[in-house]
Amino acid sequence: MSLDLLLVVFAGVLGLLVGSFSNVLVWRLPRGENVAFPPSHCPGCDHRLSPVDLVPVGSWLALGGKCRYCRSPIKSRYPVVEALTGLGYAVIAVLFPLTTYGAGTLGLMALFTLLLVASAIDLDTYTIPDELTLPGVALGLAFAFLNTRSGAAEAGLPTFQGAVQGALLGAGLLVTIDLIGSWVLRRFRERQYPEAPIGYQQISLALLVGAWLGPWWGLGAALVSAAVNLAARRVVRVPEVVTLGGFLVSVALGGSGFGPGLILMVQGALAAAGAASLVAGMYWWLRREPEGEADAPFDPSAMGFGDVKLAAVIGAFLGWERLLVAVVVAVVAGAMLGLLQLALKKENRVKFGPYLALGAVVALIWGGAIVQGYRGMLGL
Template sequence: MSPDALLVVFAVILGLLVGSFSNVLIWRLPRGENVAFPPSHCPHCDHRLGVRDLVPLGSWLALGGKCRYCRAPIKARYPVVEALTGLGYGLIAWLFPPLTFGLGALGLMVLFTILLVGSAIDLDTYTIPDELTLPGVGLGLLFALANAQGSGLPTFPEAVQGALLGAGLLVTINNVGAWVLRRFRERSWPEFPLGYQQISLGLLAGAWLGPWWGAGVALLSALVNALAKKVIRIPELLTLGGFLVSVMLGGSGLGRDLGAMVVGALGAAGAVALVCGVYWWLHWRRHREDDGAADTDEPVDAQAMGFGDVKLAAVIGAFLGWELLLVALVVAVFAGAVLGVIQMALHSSNRLKFGPYLAIGAVVALLWGPALVGWYKGLLGL
């Protein structure tokens, strides 16, 4: 057996083991539980599970899908997650041989786990935990440090750009869409000291000043709020309306280059959105500890302010780069539209958050993204 083939086998085994731990994350993260302690136990009878109860795939099959101690049914999702992780890791090791791609291949396996765990939690709770996405962005940037130029995986600057554009694109759609749905009325309760208001300001400033200066202007606004100990309102008619006018000016040749304006605006908005995400996460965790909210049965992120899809897009951009991020978003929108039509035809009231679609789009981008990007550039003659 060749070294590459042997590594594929090892990757499948590793995937099965990681899949078992992924089930722990899927259960505990939305409940605010520690993922390491207490050790694995049955959620029905609370009996601690032994080694023979934790063999990936094998234990569930041997026990007939029931707890050894109380005979309560064990969800079929457990072996499904383990099997999908094993297959996913094996496929990644085959397409991105670790001997060639080094740590980049391991990074893609980490991305696959984040996507699978995030999708499963989203399906259960309609949330994607910050404990998954925010560290995921950091991991994507760290793995990018090991990616070589021309390897097909983003270098560190490309990963930073991908993360900012991923978060920026989705949060811009969110902000502009919400403004339109409110019929261009202002938000009733702007966040203190930073929030959507600063994101919209970053969008406008970034269009003219670039991503970093644009983000700086927005965060300076948050500092002013903190010093004033109140929200100094910046009308959305000025920020969002100004951004749309700026884009029109760039498109007509009266402003900066249109492409530079869009990249600057989205990059600044994405940077501020991620800062907001970290702030809201830490702020909520502090207040949860003070108020004892961890003792409630309500899912963790249902109490927190955030936008999981925005942060998940940043994770995808950090691991795959901005071009494959765009492929993932296009596939996600298309998949959501198709499933939406099917649900309407079946008169189904079930709904899915955008997270699972983003995950599907990211997997498609990982497998076929470069070919799709090459085909599209060929159509444009680039």
């Protein structure tokens, strides 16, 4: 047996084991439970599970999908997640051999796990935990740093700089869609419940300033606005007719030849909005909302903020070009399923996160070929 084939087998076995732990994350993260303690137990009878009960896929099949101790049903999701993780790890080991990509291969496996866990939680709770996405961005940047040092970047994985750009543009693209879509849902009225000290108003300000001055000036403007809110101990409004309206006008002017140019303005705006989004996400994650505050009134939203952070994770691991492939695939897949459910007169209750994860998997496997084909069409 060749070394590469042996590594593929090991990757599949590793995936089965990681898939078992992924089920722990899917169950415990939304409930705010410790993912390590107490040890695995049946959620029905609370009996501690023995090693023989935790064999990936095999235990579920041997027990007929029921708990050994109380005979309560075990969700079929458990073996599905384990099997998908094992298969996904094996495919990644084939497409991105460890002997060529080194730690980059492990990084892509980590991304696959993050995507699968995020999708399972989103399908269950319509949320994507910050405990998954924000550390996931940091993990993507760490693996990109290893890519740069090991030479895996030359083989097609993003450098550290490319990962930073991908994370910022990923978050910025999704949050811009959310900002403009939510503004339309409110019929261009101002937010009734702006966040303090940092939130969507500061992200909108970063979007406008970043279009003209670049991402770091845009982030600086958002932080200054947040500091003003802190000093005033209240929300000092930043009108969206100025920020979002100004951004749309700026894009129109950039397309007409004014300012730094359309492409640079859009890149600067999205990166600035992405940076402000990640800072805001980190602030609210560390702040931890008091009990009951999460149920406070809110304005209509076109997209969940968890999707914004998930896009940053994808951009950090895959770079901005494959991120765009992921977003396009997600939009097309969501539209197709939406039309199908409309024809069947069924409600579409699937959030955007699973579509985004599906797009990321497509981008991971075929994204390089799609990007190269597109460049060839443009003669680049």
